[in-house]
Amino acid sequence: MDKTILVSGGAGFIGSHVTVELIEAGYGVVVADNMSNCDMTCFEGVKKITGRDDIPFVKMDFCDAAAVDRLFSDYRIDAVIHFAAYKAVGESVAQPVKYYKNNLSSFLNVLESASAHGGCNVLFSSSATVYGEPDTLPVTETSPRQPATSPYGNTKQICEDILRDTVKATAGSEGEIKGIALRYFNPIGAHPSGLIGELPRGVPNNLVPFITQTAIGKRECLSIFGNDYPTPDGTCQRDYIDIVDLAKAHVCAVSRMLDGDMEEDYEIFNIGTGRPVSVLELVNAFEKVNGLKLNYRFAPRREGDVTAIWADPAEANKKMGWKAERTVEETLAAAWAWEKHIAGQE
Numbered sequence: 578m579d580k581t582i583l584v585s586g587g588a589g590f591i592g593s594h595v596t597v598e599l600i601e602a603g604y605g606v607v608v609a610d611n612m613s614n615c616d617m618t619c620f621e622g623v624k625k626i627t628g629r630d631d632i633p634f635v636k637m638d639f640c641d642a643a644a645v646d647r648l649f650s651d652y653r654i655d656a657v658i659h660f661a662a663y664k665a666v667g668e669s670v671a672q673p674v675k676y677y678k679n680n681l682s683s684f685l686n687v688l689e690s691a692s693a694h695g696g697c698n699v700l701f702s703s704s705a706t707v708y709g710e711p712d713t714l715p716v717t718e719t720s721p722r723q724p725a726t727s728p729y730g731n732t733k734q735i736c737e738d739i740l741r742d743t744v745k746a747t748a749g750s751e752g753e754i755k756g757i758a759l760r761y762f763n764p765i766g767a768h769p770s771g772l773i774g775e776l777p778r779g780v781p782n783n784l785v786p787f788i789t790q791t792a793i794g795k796r797e798c799l800s801i802f803g804n805d806y807p808t809p810d811g812t813c814q815r816d817y818i819d820i821v822d823l824a825k826a827h828v829c830a831v832s833r834m835l836d837g838d839m840e841e842d843y844e845i846f847n848i849g850t851g852r853p854v855s856v857l858e859l860v861n862a863f864e865k866v867n868g869l870k871l872n873y874r875f876a877p878r879r880e881g882d883v884t885a886i887w888a889d890p891a892e893a894n895k896k897m898g899w900k901a902e903r904t905v906e907e908t909l910a911a912a913w914a915w916e917k918h919i920a921g922q923e
């Protein structure tokens with residue numbers, strides 16, 4: 578196939594799963610990461626899963642414009658998948674400058690170098706957070722974006738806009754950029770090999786790492802934030818998307834760009850299952866599939882949480898030929914296998 582994909586932030590949770598799927602689909606990959614929020618565990622896992630010891634890895638910061646430009650000189654890059662960004666909602670509220678500086682300047686550097694080196698296909702890692710509290714469910718790509726409730730969420734909106742405007746401005750030029758933004762719902766789980774997964778630093782903010790850490794005894798008790806929401810069981814509903822399914826969506830999006838299948842030069846796709854699952858349902862499914870009891874209690878609502886959001890993934894299904902395949906049970910079994918794998922290493 579002979580196409581090379583740059584994966585920025587490729588040593589992290591989503592980046593490592595995407596790297597595996599790209600390699601398995603026959604793409605060449607360059608992984609670059611500043612390792613600010615991960616160690617080499619997942620990259621080593623990627624090498625084991627793919628049986629490839631020769632995956633190019635560059636330790637670098639995407640806020641360093643010269644380093645980004647060097648990367649584009651050193652490799653002939655056909656597409657970039659841009660993950661390198663901070664992602665903790667609460668931290669972004671406390672430290673907005675850190676978030677705007679990192680998330681925006683790294684993306685601007687990628688676009689600038691990509692364009693200067695003859696143009697490129699750029700896949701941006703966006704989030705369903707751009708929809709805020711939706712008026713109608715499920716959300717389609719044309720559902721309105723709501724004002725962001727955190728600087729983190731705002732960086733996702735701004736980067737989408739930067740990509741859209743850059744695609745428009747460079748159309749037909751030598752430095753042409755084509756773009757796809759994938760709006761992820763709630764990515765969870767781990768690779769079925771148990772060799773790569775999520776490695777949260779400190780106390781996890783997200784639900785599934787908190788569940789697995791409680792189950793293994795690292796945390797005493799899971800707090801379920803709110804059981805008085807206007808949902809069937811009173812807990813929030815989300816669209817939990819398996820990490821391997823999510824990774825495969827990136828391969829479909831990259832192929833779409835490289836094979837010239839895009840209908841517009843800038844496209845947006847929801848990446849979700851289309852299935853709402855409540856916090857309580859997720860906890861029950863985790864207990865059942867893994868045959869254990871989880872210590873949990875109901876706690877007050879968490880500020881900033883939306884009541885319910887799930888995707889209409891029809892566009893991605895139809896146009897990219899992608900569909901979420903794994904069940905929540907399979908995903909939660911993989912998440913638990915991963916937690917046990919890392920516990921065994923400690």
Ligand code: UD1
Nearest residue numbers: 666704706730782783784785787800801802813856879882
């Ligand atoms: C958040 C981000 C989203 C990001 C996603 C994955 C926002 C508003 N949300 O989504 O952009 O893509 O993380 O990183 O920007 N819960 C508990 N107890 C816990 C933890 C969570 O009950 O200890 C509940 C939450 O209230 C929520 C659900 O579990 O209802 C999912 O929470 P979480 O995993 O943090 O994801 P989101 O907040 O949906």
